[in-house]
Amino acid sequence: MKGWQQFWRQLSVFGLLALALTGCGREELSTLQPSGPVAAMQFDLMKLSSAIMIGVFIVVMLIFTYVLIRYRKRPGQQGIPKQVEGNHALEILWTVIPFLLLIVMAVPTVTTGFELHKTYPKEEALQVKVTAHQFWWEFEYPDLGVATAQDLVLPVGKKVQFTVTSADVMHAFWIPALGGKIDTNPGQENKIWLQADKTGIFYGKCAELCGASHALMDFKVEVMDQAAFDSWSKGMKGVQAAEPVAASAASAAQGQEIFNKSCLGCHAVAGKGGKMGPNLTNFADRERVAGILAHTPENVAEWLKDPQKVKPGNNMPNLNLDDAQTKALVDYLQTLSVK
Amino acid sequence: MSAHASHAPKRSGLWDWLTTVDHKKIAILYLIAGGIFFLAGGFEALLIRLQLMYPESSVVGAKTFNELITMHGTTMIFLAAMPIIFALMNAVVPLQIGARDVAFPFVNSLGFWLFFFGGVLLNTSWFLGGAPDAGWTSYTTLALNQFSGHGVDFYVLGLQIAGIGTLIGGINFLVTIINMRAPGMTFMRMPMFTWSAFVTSGLILFAFPAITVGLVLLMFDRLFGGNFFNPDAGGNVVIWEHLFWIFGHPEVYILILPAFGVISEVISTFARKRLFGYSSMVFATALIGFLGFMVWAHHMFTTGLGAIANTLFGLATMLIAVPTGIKIFNWLLTMWGGQIRFTSANLWAVGFIPTFTIGGMTGVMLAIPPADYQYHDSYFVVAHFHYVIVGGLIFGLFAGLHYWWPKMFGKMLNETLGKWNFWTFFIGFHLTFFPQHFLGLMGMPRRVFTYLKDQNLDFGNFISTIGAFGMTIGTILFVVNIIVTANSSKRAPADPWDGRTLEWSIPSPPPEYNFAQTPLVRGLDAFWIEKVAGNKGMTPAEPLGDIHMPSPSFLPFMMSVGLFIAGYGFMYHNYVVVVIGLLVTFACMFLRSVNDDPGYHIHEDEIEEVKA
Numbered sequence: 001m002k003g004w005q006q007f008w009r010q011l012s013v014f015g016l017l018a019l020a021l022t023g024c025g026r027e028e029l030s031t032l033q034p035s036g037p038v039a040a041m042q043f044d045l046m047k048l049s050s051a052i053m054i055g056v057f058i059v060v061m062l063i064f065t066y067v068l069i070r071y072r073k074r075p076g077q078q079g080i081p082k083q084v085e086g087n088h089a090l091e092i093l094w095t096v097i098p099f100l101l102l103i104v105m106a107v108p109t110v111t112t113g114f115e116l117h118k119t120y121p122k123e124e125a126l127q128v129k130v131t132a133h134q135f136w137w138e139f140e141y142p143d144l145g146v147a148t149a150q151d152l153v154l155p156v157g158k159k160v161q162f163t164v165t166s167a168d169v170m171h172a173f174w175i176p177a178l179g180g181k182i183d184t185n186p187g188q189e190n191k192i193w194l195q196a197d198k199t200g201i202f203y204g205k206c207a208e209l210c211g212a213s214h215a216l217m218d219f220k221v222e223v224m225d226q227a228a229f230d231s232w233s234k235g236m237k238g239v240q241a242a243e244p245v246a247a248s249a250a251s252a253a254q255g256q257e258i259f260n261k262s263c264l265g266c267h268a269v270a271g272k273g274g275k276m277g278p279n280l281t282n283f284a285d286r287e288r289v290a291g292i293l294a295h296t297p298e299n300v301a302e303w304l305k306d307p308q309k310v311k312p313g314n315n316m317p318n319l320n321l322d323d324a325q326t327k328a329l330v331d332y333l334q335t336l337s338v339k
Numbered sequence: 340m341s342a343h344a345s346h347a348p349k350r351s352g353l354w355d356w357l358t359t360v361d362h363k364k365i366a367i368l369y370l371i372a373g374g375i376f377f378l379a380g381g382f383e384a385l386l387i388r389l390q391l392m393y394p395e396s397s398v399v400g401a402k403t404f405n406e407l408i409t410m411h412g413t414t415m416i417f418l419a420a421m422p423i424i425f426a427l428m429n430a431v432v433p434l435q436i437g438a439r440d441v442a443f444p445f446v447n448s449l450g451f452w453l454f455f456f457g458g459v460l461l462n463t464s465w466f467l468g469g470a471p472d473a474g475w476t477s478y479t480t481l482a483l484n485q486f487s488g489h490g491v492d493f494y495v496l497g498l499q500i501a502g503i504g505t506l507i508g509g510i511n512f513l514v515t516i517i518n519m520r521a522p523g524m525t526f527m528r529m530p531m532f533t534w535s536a537f538v539t540s541g542l543i544l545f546a547f548p549a550i551t552v553g554l555v556l557l558m559f560d561r562l563f564g565g566n567f568f569n570p571d572a573g574g575n576v577v578i579w580e581h582l583f584w585i586f587g588h589p590e591v592y593i594l595i596l597p598a599f600g601v602i603s604e605v606i607s608t609f610a611r612k613r614l615f616g617y618s619s620m621v622f623a624t625a626l627i628g629f630l631g632f633m634v635w636a637h638h639m640f641t642t643g644l645g646a647i648a649n650t651l652f653g654l655a656t657m658l659i660a661v662p663t664g665i666k667i668f669n670w671l672l673t674m675w676g677g678q679i680r681f682t683s684a685n686l687w688a689v690g691f692i693p694t695f696t697i698g699g700m701t702g703v704m705l706a707i708p709p710a711d712y713q714y715h716d717s718y719f720v721v722a723h724f725h726y727v728i729v730g731g732l733i734f735g736l737f738a739g740l741h742y743w744w745p746k747m748f749g750k751m752l753n754e755t756l757g758k759w760n761f762w763t764f765f766i767g768f769h770l771t772f773f774p775q776h777f778l779g780l781m782g783m784p785r786r787v788f789t790y791l792k793d794q795n796l797d798f799g800n801f802i803s804t805i806g807a808f809g810m811t812i813g814t815i816l817f818v819v820n821i822i823v824t825a826n827s828s829k830r831a832p833a834d835p836w837d838g839r840t841l842e843w844s845i846p847s848p849p850p851e852y853n854f855a856q857t858p859l860v861r862g863l864d865a866f867w868i869e870k871v872a873g874n875k876g877m878t879p880a881e882p883l884g885d886i887h888m889p890s891p892s893f894l895p896f897m898m899s900v901g902l903f904i905a906g907y908g909f910m911y912h913n914y915v916v917v918v919i920g921l922l923v924t925f926a927c928m929f930l931r932s933v934n935d936d937p938g939y940h941i942h943e944d945e946i947e948e949v950k951a
Contacts, residue, residue: 025781053700073678086616117646169481176782180712187570190643207716215787
């Protein structure tokens with residue numbers, strides 16, 4: 001029988017085809033292209049364990065293939081095969097070898113495990129507090145006196161100590177290219193450290209089912225050099241200590257009026273406003289609208305017109321704005337920049 | 340018919356099925372009900388894959404998608420896999436140990452009806468305001484009233500009712516296997532499938548109380564305003580995870596061990612060799628069962644238990660690879676030197692080996708906590724557990740069904756259709772789940788109703804959905820095969836495969852008393868020993884005599900109906916309905932207690948008639 005042939009054909013054709021056509025995924029997202037020491041350590045463990053496991057698989061398949069070809073029943077075959085009770089030497093062999101292989105994997109497992117669970121004080125690492133909400137992310141930098149949402153801004157090459165929690169249900173904080181995830185549990189705090197060794201944008205995900213828009217609970221990680229980060233945090237701090245600036249253009253001023261009336265209860269801008277929804281101080285600098293849509297005025301308008309359509313189940317009410325009001329609000333939101 | 344026939348209550352048609360306490364008929368009931376739920380769960384899976392075929396598509400909405408994944412997982416584990424396992428255990432275990440029935444036939448019937456009505460209750464949620472949508476794991480606080488709909492109440496009550504059924508079913512098999520083995524059948528002469536049923540039943544005994552406790556606490560939170568899992572009132576969300584997985588991990592072994600048992604039987608029969616390393620297989624089965632209870636926290640590596648807990652649970656998990664490896668190599672060596680026949684049943688068993696090996700390999704990879712921080716809740720995990728549960732358990736069940744179908748129904752499944760069924764399902768399966776390993780590594784979280792265009796996840800998802808069509812075709816072919824077989828008039832012989840164990844020594848399907856005379860067991864593979872010695876059948880251990888049988892009863896059905904009604908009362912806070920439902924159940928229990936039912940006898944001359 002050619003069960004094994006079919007099997008290998010699939011494995012090679014479709015598995016490898018999938019890999020070849022998609023590479024190793026997007027650099028911003030893939031765990032296979034680590035961009036920091038945590039993801040790199042984890043990738044090393046993945047490589048080690050897959051290498052050992054593929055070795056085991058090859059041994060199994062060699063025996064399997066040989067047995068199926070050599071001992072298939074042939075026409076006219078007579079007699080009963082020899083009934084073998086077992087073989088102690090062989091059975092001990094395939095008990096001991098797996099043990100040895102496991103020990104090879106266990107050693108780096110233990111050392112890496114403890115390495116990843118270290119916590120770093122503020123002298124050694126940037127401290128960031130992450131609070132997950134249905135369906136957005138809140139980031140606070142307690143030592144810098146800065147808070148933002150949806151876009152996490154980090155300096156390159158520096159350890160970041162995250163303290164994560166949730167305001168409602170369980171979520172999980174995951175930036176695949178920088179390192180593995182940690183759950184955000186309501187009523188508890190978890191710690192994780194990560195570090196980005198490349199500047200650029202990385203994709204962050206929520207990995208724990210958290211309701212209707214779980215799939216859309218993305219965030220972006222913007223990694224910049226230390227000088228740019230310092231100037232960003234200084235700018236943010238200055239703005240967040242002050243009152244919101246009055247918009248100059250007529251349309252934006254009208255939008256600001258609507259914003260102050262309808263939005264400020266939930267969304268903070270500069271030093272004013274509520275914490276129910278994402279902080280919008282640097283809204284215009286964001287990579288994405290609502291974490292998923294390209295940052296264009298059209299998409300901002302789409303979100304404002306019907307938030308439930310873009311992210312089902314989110315907590316933002318429909319403000320029932322007409323086109324003019326929407327445009328004014330979009331114009332105002334586009335002025336919220338600290339860059 | 341002889342004059343004594345009036346001793347046996349004559350029932351026919353539907354009434355016979357509603358009242359039967361015969362393990363062989365209950366097996367068929369489990370198979371039909373489990374099969375229907377399997378088709379429902381499969382349909383849900385197909386909708387899931389259709390939604391994910393292209394990025395940003397909208398075949399189903401976000402909320403519906405979450406209902407589909409919740410119901411797919413819950414249905415497949417509790418309402419499809421478990422019942423079909425129970426179908427095989429009911430059909431085969433009493434026969435393999437030379438018993439006339441299970442230890443408690445009435446309880447056996449009750450177990451089935453509780454499962455059935457629990458499953459029906461859960462599925463009515465689709466028509467009563469929406470299915471549960473918090474995932475099959477129902478993690479709190481998402482599963483609390485504040486964050487999820489009425490559907491979760493159906494989950495909480497449906498699973499409690501079905502869970503009681505499974506628990507009493509498991510206890511029944513423990514007692515049966517311990518007490519009712521034929522003379523000479525020591526523990527170390529029991530067929531491997533019976534061994535796996537025994538260990539599985541032990542796991543059920545210890546694992547199901549944990550989920551029951553969890554479900555009761557969740558019921559208090561949801562229905563009566565309790566705060567066990569509400570952090571705002573001092574509750575703790577991680578406690579639910581522990582309770583769930585203290586059940587949920589052994590559950591994986593409850594599912595896979597019977598498949599191991601089936602594979603051991605099928606491979607050894609179709610290689611015409613005794614199982615290689617029988618005693619190490621038994622030891623490995625028991626060890627896997629034991630270790631299964633020690634590793635639940637490997638589902639919680641990212642929960643924040645800390646480095647020490649994660650490392651210990653990780654290393655304990657890796658250890659399971661050792662007994663599992665022993666099994667894989669023993670199966671290979673069982674075939675070594677044999678005469679392998681590739682029947683449909685054996686194709687599934689042979690296909691199981693590489694597939695399950697891959698599932699086991701990724702299992703070891705997942706047991707490394709630091710790497711698991713990347714795999715956890717990603718499609719890598721989805722790929723892994725489908726390789727284990729579909730590639731392991733479902734392949735095993737298909738092998739078992741093709742193998743024992745003649746014994747259960749007295750007819751042979753069509754081999755050509757069986758082979759088409761295998762190949763379409765097998766290829767479809769690998770096409771569906773192999774790319775998902777890479778999707779996970781490339782950053783796709785599980786349980787997402789869609790994914791964005793620019794993330795390089797399109798191709799893998801597309802291939803995966805194409806594979807799902809293959810599995811669908813395979814499943815449809817199996818249904819076609821059943822219909823074709825049912826309509827054919829070809830009778831199955833008593834021993835179509837040149838079997839080794841006791842069930843093949845009696846007619847297909849067996850008479851209601853199974854063995855006219857309890858057989859004497861003289862070693863492992865009892866029937867094979869007799870055949871090799873040139874004997875026509877088993878040597879009897881007792882003279883021919885009257886056989887005592889239990890009476891059929893409608894009470895198990897009504898007891899389950901009572902709990903079914905009470906379940907709705909609880910969910911809709913209508914306590915009159917609760918009282919009515921519970922009264923029905925308690926009245927049936929009372930009747931069962933006061934009614935002295937001695938059963939009936941099948942007389943010696945009737946047995947002779949059947950034999951001749």
